[in-house]
Amino acid sequence: MTKKLIGPLSIGTSLVSVGSPQSARHELTYYGLSNALAEAFKELALGEIPLLTMQSALHAAAFSEGTRTMERRVSDLRIPPSPASLISPIGGQPLEERLFDATANVKILTSQIAMHLEREWRDKLFRQLDSLHDPKEWEPDDEPIQQASFATFLKAIIQIKPKRRPGLGLSHAGYLIAAWTDKFDRLTIEFLPNDRVRWVIGRPRDDEPEHIAGQTRVSRLAETLAPYNPEIWFSS
Amino acid sequence: MGFREISRIGVRYVNRIDIPVSGPIVEHEMFLNVYPKVPDIFGPLGAYAVQAVLPIGEIGCKLTLNSAAVPSPILDHASFLFDQDIAKEIDPPQSDEAIYDLLNKIRVQKNKVFEACITDRARELFKR
Numbered sequence: 001m002t003k004k005l006i007g008p009l010s011i012g013t014s015l016v017s018v019g020s021p022q023s024a025r026h027e028l029t030y031y032g033l034s035n036a037l038a039e040a041f042k043e044l045a046l047g048e049i050p051l052l053t054m055q056s057a058l059h060a061a062a063f064s065e066g067t068r069t070m071e072r073r074v075s076d077l078r079i080p081p082s083p084a085s086l087i088s089p090i091g092g093q094p095l096e097e098r099l100f101d102a103t104a105n106v107k108i109l110t111s112q113i114a115m116h117l118e119r120e121w122r123d124k125l126f127r128q129l130d131s132l133h134d135p136k137e138w139e140p141d142d143e144p145i146q147q148a149s150f151a152t153f154l155k156a157i158i159q160i161k162p163k164r165r166p167g168l169g170l171s172h173a174g175y176l177i178a179a180w181t182d183k184f185d186r187l188t189i190e191f192l193p194n195d196r197v198r199w200v201i202g203r204p205r206d207d208e209p210e211h212i213a214g215q216t217r218v219s220r221l222a223e224t225l226a227p228y229n230p231e232i233w234f235s236s
Numbered sequence: 237m238g239f240r241e242i243s244r245i246g247v248r249y250v251n252r253i254d255i256p257v258s259g260p261i262v263e264h265e266m267f268l269n270v271y272p273k274v275p276d277i278f279g280p281l282g283a284y285a286v287q288a289v290l291p292i293g294e295i296g297c298k299l300t301l302n303s304a305a306v307p308s309p310i311l312d313h314a315s316f317l318f319d320q321d322i323a324k325e326i327d328p329p330q331s332d333e334a335i336y337d338l339l340n341k342i343r344v345q346k347n348k349v350f351e352a353c354i355t356d357r358a359r360e361l362f363k364r
Contacts, residue, residue, distance in 0.1 A: 112252070113309050151309065159311045219311050 075163030095140065099133040102174075106230035109150055116158045121165070128168045143174030148193030150176055155218045156197065172219070180233030187225070187233045197221050201228055242330055246323030247342050251350070252306065254313040262314040267358040270303045270318070281305070295326045295341045298350060318353065320346055331348060 093101070107126060114122060133144055153176045166178035171190060179188045185203040192198060199221070201212045216224050255262055261280050265271045272284045285304035292299050300321040308315035322342045329335050 109309075116254070116310060154309065155311050 023165065082220055095138060096135045098171050099135055099138060099144050103129050103133050105147050108148040109147060110154065112156055113158065124165060132168060132170055142170070142172055145170060145176060145195060146174040149174065149191045152193065152195050152197060153178065155189040156191065156221055159218075160222055160230075160234060162234035164234060182232045185232055187228075187230065189221070191218075196217065199225065201225075239330075242335075243326050244323055244325045245328045245335060245338060246321060246325075247339065247346070249322075249346050249350075251318045253316045253318060253354075254308060254310060255316070255358075255361065257314050264305070264314075264316055267355055268303060268316060268318065269353045269355060269362075272300060292322065292345050294337065295324070295345060296322050296326060297342065297345070299345075301349070301353075303353075303362050312345065316337045318350070320349055322346060322349075 025048050106129060110117070110122060110125065117125075119144040129145065162180070164180060166189075169179070171177055175193075176191045177188060178191070179186060181187075186201070188200045188202075190198040195218045196215065197218050199213065200217045202209055204210070212228065214224055222230075245253060245341075251353070255264075255267055264281075264284075268287070270286060272281070272286050276279065283305045288299075288301045290299050290301070291297070300323075302317065302319040304317045304319075306315050306317050322345060324338060324342075329338050
């Protein structure tokens with residue numbers, strides 16, 4: 001009977017039984033608990049105490065002072081979560097808030113390498129990002145821009161230093177897509193997390209469109225594109 | 237009603253220095269004057285973090301200096317953090333005027349510390 005009653009409080013129970021005769025201690029716990037339960041439920045039913053107070057009353061009745069001290073010490077030993085890990089879940093946020101947070105996060109990321117980008121370039125980039133995340137045109141199932149994708153984009157842009165700005169888009173998963181077009185030649189790069197990029201070149205050959213695609217690390221992007229004369233897209 | 241006494245006034249300045257990588261090794265001591273010294277037999281450092289705490293007697297503050305190698309956010313660069321925390325913990329000013337006066341003095345000291353801790357090669361990087 002005792003076990004049934006104190007089952008949900010198993011952690012406390014095991015602390016109570018440390019260094020004392022099991023049966024006597026359980027008996028004591030049982031009577032303490034049942035009295036506390038009766039009192040707490042009576043007052044709770046009458047609306048006189050909130051649930052938290054009831055839990056405190058139960059806790060005080062069920063465990064001895066020594067046990068509570070021991071529990072406090074164990075509790076103090078727990079390492080609190082790092083402030084950096086306290087990331088608020090965005091799943092339940094309103095759409096406008098999610099979009100704002102996503103764009104704010106990537107703008108903050110940009111600020112960390114701002115010294116490598118011209119002011120004008122940065123301003124235009126921010127306007128493009130805001131435009132991409134316009135709540136009025138947002139499809140609810142789409143993901144806003146992913147920070148990891150944007151970090152890859154920044155690395156590529158600072159290395160390639162294109163004179164011409166790309167058109168920007170977002171994949172369904174929130175990966176940034178940049179496109180450069182020169183007449184009928186088109187280069188599209190999708191920036192993936194973990195420094196990966198996927199690119200597609202489309203250009204006419206003998207009056208037929210030809211497509212070449214590849215996937216590589218962002219550090220190899222310039223080298224991989226070199227055989228395709230990328231200056232036609234990147235130079236002004 | 238009353239005011240709570242101010243027990244600490246501190247300012248934190250965190251700088252990241254991105255150094256272009258041209259070879260397998262970046263000699264951080266060519267750019268910073270704060271770095272760890274390890275025996276030569278260990279070879280080049282993979283990463284490092286150093287902290288120094290020292291008084292700035294002129295303004296009665298404590299300087300906590302942190303410097304560390306950090307992953308670079310851009311390609312072909314090695315990055316180092318140079319982090320200054322300058323704080324007055326003993327007898328901090330309590331009035332607005334005295335607080336702003338202290339903050340201005342801290343800013344001047346921060347610049348002095350930074351200039352003392354970087355080399356001319358680092359200064360060249362900032363001119364680009």
